[in-house]
Amino acid sequence: xxxxxxxxxxxxxPTEINGEEVIPFKGxxxxxxxxxxYSTEVPTCLDYPDDGNKVVDSLEEAxxxxxxxNGMTLSTHHHLRNGDLVSNKLFDVVxxxxxxxxxxxxxxxxxxxxxxxxxxxxxTIHHIEGSMNGPLGKFVTEGxxxxxxxxxxxxxxxxxxxxxxxxxxxxxxAAPSADIFGDANGQYGPSxxxxxxxxxxxxxxxxxVIVVTDNLVDFPNFPMEIEGNYVDYVVQIxxxxxxxxxxxxxxxxxKSPDRLHMAEMTSNxxxxxxxxxxxxxxxxxxxxxxxxxGYFSHQLLKQKGWKARLGFGGSTKYMVxxxxxxxxxxxxxxxxxxxxxxxxxxxxxxxxxxSVFNAYNFHSKGNLTSMMDIMILGATEIDVNFNANVATxxxxxxxxxxxxxxxCLHAKNVIIPVPLFRDRIPVIKDEVTTxxxxxxxxxxxxxxxxIAINPERKDLIEKMKNSSLPIHTIQELKEEAEAIxxxxxxxxxxxxxxxxxxxxxxxxxxxVRKLEE
Amino acid sequence: MSKKIAYAGNKGDKIRSDCFVTFEMKDSGGKxxxxxxxxxxxxxxxxxxxxxxxxxxxxxxxxxxxxIDTGAVTPVLAARIEAAIKKLxxxxxxxxxxxxxxxxxxxxxxxxxxxxxxxxGNAPKMMLNAGIHNPNGVILxxxxxxxxxxxxxxRYIVRNALRGFNFYGAERMVRxxxxxxxxxxxxxxxxxxxxxxxxxxxxxxxxxxxxxxxIDKIRADRKxxxxxxxxxxxxxxxxxxxAFEIASAAPxxxxxxxxxxxxxxxxxxxxxxxAKESFFARTRIVNACKAARIQAIDxxxxxxxxxxxxxxxxxxSKSLGFEGMGCIHPRQIxxxxxxxxxxxEEIEKAKKIVNAYYEAEEKGLGVVSLGSKMIxxxxxxxxxxxxxxxxxxxxxxxxxxxxxxxx
Numbered sequence: 010x011x012x013x014x015x016x017x018x019x020x021x022x023p024t025e026i027n028g029e030e031v032i033p034f035k036g037x038x039x040x041x042x043x044x045x046x047y048s049t050e051v052p053t054c055l056d057y058p059d060d061g062n063k064v065v066d067s068l069e070e071a072x073x074x075x076x077x078x079n080g081m082t083l084s085t086h087h088h089l090r091n092g093d094l095v096s097n098k099l100f101d102v103v104x105x106x107x108x109x110x111x112x113x114x115x116x117x118x119x120x121x122x123x124x125x126x127x128x129x130x131x132x133t134i135h136h137i138e139g140s141m142n143g144p145l146g147k148f149v150t151e152g153x154x155x156x157x158x159x160x161x162x163x164x165x166x167x168x169x170x171x172x173x174x175x176x177x178x179x180x181x182x183a184a185p186s187a188d189i190f191g192d193a194n195g196q197y198g199p200s201x202x203x204x205x206x207x208x209x210x211x212x213x214x215x216x217x218v219i220v221v222t223d224n225l226v227d228f229p230n231f232p233m234e235i236e237g238n239y240v241d242y243v244v245q246i247x248x249x250x251x252x253x254x255x256x257x258x259x260x261x262x263x264k265s266p267d268r269l270h271m272a273e274m275t276s277n278x279x280x281x282x283x284x285x286x287x288x289x290x291x292x293x294x295x296x297x298x299x300x301x302x303g304y305f306s307h308q309l310l311k312q313k314g315w316k317a318r319l320g321f322g323g324s325t326k327y328m329v330x331x332x333x334x335x336x337x338x339x340x341x342x343x344x345x346x347x348x349x350x351x352x353x354x355x356x357x358x359x360x361x362x363x364s365v366f367n368a369y370n371f372h373s374k375g376n377l378t379s380m381m382d383i384m385i386l387g388a389t390e391i392d393v394n395f396n397a398n399v400a401t402x403x404x405x406x407x408x409x410x411x412x413x414x415x416x417c418l419h420a421k422n423v424i425i426p427v428p429l430f431r432d433r434i435p436v437i438k439d440e441v442t443t444x445x446x447x448x449x450x451x452x453x454x455x456x457x458x459x460i461a462i463n464p465e466r467k468d469l470i471e472k473m474k475n476s477s478l479p480i481h482t483i484q485e486l487k488e489e490a491e492a493i494x495x496x497x498x499x500x501x502x503x504x505x506x507x508x509x510x511x512x513x514x515x516x517x518x519x520x521v522r523k524l525e526e
Numbered sequence: 527m528s529k530k531i532a533y534a535g536n537k538g539d540k541i542r543s544d545c546f547v548t549f550e551m552k553d554s555g556g557k558x559x560x561x562x563x564x565x566x567x568x569x570x571x572x573x574x575x576x577x578x579x580x581x582x583x584x585x586x587x588x589x590x591x592x593x594i595d596t597g598a599v600t601p602v603l604a605a606r607i608e609a610a611i612k613k614l615x616x617x618x619x620x621x622x623x624x625x626x627x628x629x630x631x632x633x634x635x636x637x638x639x640x641x642x643x644x645x646x647g648n649a650p651k652m653m654l655n656a657g658i659h660n661p662n663g664v665i666l667x668x669x670x671x672x673x674x675x676x677x678x679x680x681r682y683i684v685r686n687a688l689r690g691f692n693f694y695g696a697e698r699m700v701r702x703x704x705x706x707x708x709x710x711x712x713x714x715x716x717x718x719x720x721x722x723x724x725x726x727x728x729x730x731x732x733x734x735x736x737x738x739x740x741i742d743k744i745r746a747d748r749k750x751x752x753x754x755x756x757x758x759x760x761x762x763x764x765x766x767x768x769a770f771e772i773a774s775a776a777p778x779x780x781x782x783x784x785x786x787x788x789x790x791x792x793x794x795x796x797x798x799x800x801a802k803e804s805f806f807a808r809t810r811i812v813n814a815c816k817a818a819r820i821q822a823i824d825x826x827x828x829x830x831x832x833x834x835x836x837x838x839x840x841x842x843s844k845s846l847g848f849e850g851m852g853c854i855h856p857r858q859i860x861x862x863x864x865x866x867x868x869x870x871e872e873i874e875k876a877k878k879i880v881n882a883y884y885e886a887e888e889k890g891l892g893v894v895s896l897g898s899k900m901i902x903x904x905x906x907x908x909x910x911x912x913x914x915x916x917x918x919x920x921x922x923x924x925x926x927x928x929x930x931x932x933x
Binding site: 457458500 | 542
C-alpha cells in the first residue's frame, strides 16, 4: 500500500506509482542520477538476412516475431501528430492478438488517439506514459484507466529511456520513407512530416524496433534519421497517416486583436529589456500568439539590422521566412509544424534536423535550452508564485501533455504570454491546479492587461523601471483577473491519484487526482 | 400579459463569453432556474445566486429561467437576465451593479479624439477587452451594428458595460439610434458616467436641441452632475448643408463626425479610395467645425486588413484639417495615432517656435521672433498644439525645454 509524502514544492505525492518507487521532487538541480545508462542486449547480424531485406508481411507478424507478450511496453512517436494512423492500427492488432496489459509509451498523444479508449476499457492497454490529451485526458481524470498515467516532458522521456526507468520492449516507429533495411526519414513520401527526432531514443534503446512505412523505397535511403542497423523488421502498410492532419498547411498568426496586442507588448518587452539582441538564440512555439511574437520580433530585428544566431523549432513558415531573409542564421529543428518547414528542412542547408535527444535530455552533457536567450511558452494557469500549469485546466481535467515545455524552462529568459482570463476563467490565480513548472524558473508573464516580472529577476526589474510598458506585480494581475471574472469555486477533486507529473530529472513534481462527479 | 416567454442574448458554436437567457412567466409553481454553463465547475453557484437575486429584485415568484452560458461575466449575465425579464414585465426598476471606481473619471471638451473604437452594442465579448488597445474613446453602438430586434437587449449590455467594464481611461461614448428613436436610448445610458453621445444622421440643430433637452431632463431627475458632450454625425447631403448650424447648436457639441457610407449613398455616388466624391463634404465639415471652434472627425476606414491604405487615408485626413477618425478594429488605433502624430520635422519646428515664445516672454519682449522672422500668435498656438500632442503620444518628454536649451 502506497504512502504519501510531501515533495520539495510541498505537493503531496504517493511513494509508489504503478508498483514502482517514486523519487519525490527535491528542488531544482538537486537530484543527481547514479549508475550507468540502460543498454539493450547485444544483437548479432547472424539473426538478420544477408540481403538486408527485413520486410515482413504484416504488423501482426512483426509483433509476433518480436515476441509480443502481456504486460510489455510498446512505444510510438508523434511526428504524424493528429494524422497518426499507426498507433491506432498497432493496438487494433494487439487487441486482435488477445494481448493484454500493455504499457503504451508514446512521445505524445493527440485527439485522434481517442480510438484507443476502447482498449483502455477492455484491458488491452493498462496505462499510458506520455501525454494524455483531450478525450484520453478526460478518461484518465475520471479515474477510468487501470494504471496511473505518467506525464513526462520530451526531454524527460529521453531521460527515462536512457536511465532505464522505462524499458521499451518494442518500438513501433512510423516512417514516411523507409528502405528494406530499415533506414528511415520523415522528409519524403505522402505522409512526410519533416523530421523524426522524437523517435531517436526509441530506436536506440528499445529491445526490438519495427519500422512501419507507406513509402518503401530502394536501398539506400538518405538521410538516415533512423539507422537500419537498429531496426528488426520493416512493415509496409497503405497509409501511415492522414497528410492534412500531419502538418498544418495554414498555421497562421493569430487574428485576435487582443492576442496581437499581447504579442506586440511581448516583443517590445524583449527589445527594451535587451533580451532581444544581435546574435540571440530564440525559440517560440507554433501557437497563434507565439507566431505573432516571432513576427513582431522579426520586424524588430530587421529594423535594428540584427540577426538571430539560431532559432530552435518547432519550425514554421514564419521562422523559415527569417532564415530566408537572413534575419536568422540557423534553424535547429526538432519538428516541422507546417509544409513550408517540411520543405525548408529538405532544401535549406542552414535548416538542420536537431533531435530532442540532443536538445532536451537533462541527463546529458549539456542542455541546449539553457543556452537560449528567448523562450516563449504557454500555460493554462499561473499562480502568484509564478508556478505554472500546462497539463490540467482549472476545472481539474487533464487535457494536455507537457511537450518540451519543462525542458524549455531552463532558458535564460522564460516569457509566458497568456490572457489574464479565458472566457471568464482566470489564468493568473492564487494556486494552480497542477504544478508543471516551478515558479523560480519562470521570469516574465505578459498579459493583455500588464506584465509581471518574477521578483527574483532584479536585473529585469531594474532595466524596465522606466519603461512605458504596463509593468505590474503578479498579485495585481491576479486581483484584476478576479475583479473581472469573480471569485471562482474550486473543482471537487478526490484523493485517488490518476496521473503523475514528472520533472526533467525523473523525480515527481506533482500528481493529478480523480475528479469527483 | 399576452406573451409569456422571452429570450435575450446569444448562443451557438461560435459564441463565447456571452449567454442566452430564456425567461417564462408562470402563474404558480415557484421559481425554477436551469443553468448550463461552460464554466459551471467554477461559477455555477455564483450564476445561480445572481439569477435568484435578480428574480427577487423584480419580485418574481413564479417563473422558469434558463441560462445557457459560454463564460459571460457578471455584468453580461445580469444584462441578459434583466433584458429577458423586461420583455414581459413592465417596470421602471433597474437592476444596477456597482459603477466601478475605475470608471469614475471625467472627460473634457478639448480631449484628443484621434481614435474612437466602435463596439457593437450587443457583442459584450468585444467590449470587455476594448480598453486595452488604448483608443482615445470607445463607442458602445446602439445604432447600425445592432439588429432591430436586438435593440432592447443591447441597451442593457451597454448600460452594464458602462458601469462594470473598465475602459482604462478611454472617453466613454455611446452612439444612440437615429432621431427621434434615439431619444428612447438616453435614459439607459446618461446616468452611468457617460462622457459623450454620438447623434447619427443629424440634419439640423433641432435634432441636437431635442437630444439635449432629453439629456437635461434625465440629468435633473437622476441628479447627474457630469457634463455630457455631443458629437453629431453628418451622414447626408442635408447634414452637410447644415454643418455649421449643427456645429454651433449647443455648447455641448464638441465635434462633428462625418459618415461617408451613408453620405455617398445619399448623393448617389460610389465611395472610392481617393474619395473625390466626398471632398466637398469633408472640407465643408472641417470648415464648419473650425468656425464653431470644435473638432472635425473623419469617417471610418473599412478595410481592416489594409494598414498602408489606412495610413495614407489618415495622412490625407490630417492634411484637410481633421483631428480624428473612427476605428472599426482595434488594430487601426495605433496606425491612426501614429499618422495623426506630428512628424519629426513638425516637432523640431514646433520646439523652436515654442522655445522662442518662452524666451521672448522671459525677456519681456512683446514680439516673438525666430532668427530674422517674426512669429505670429496663431503660429505659436499651432506649434504649442503639436508640442502637447507630441507629449501626449510619448514622442516628447514634458521637460523637453531643459534639453532643448542645452542644445
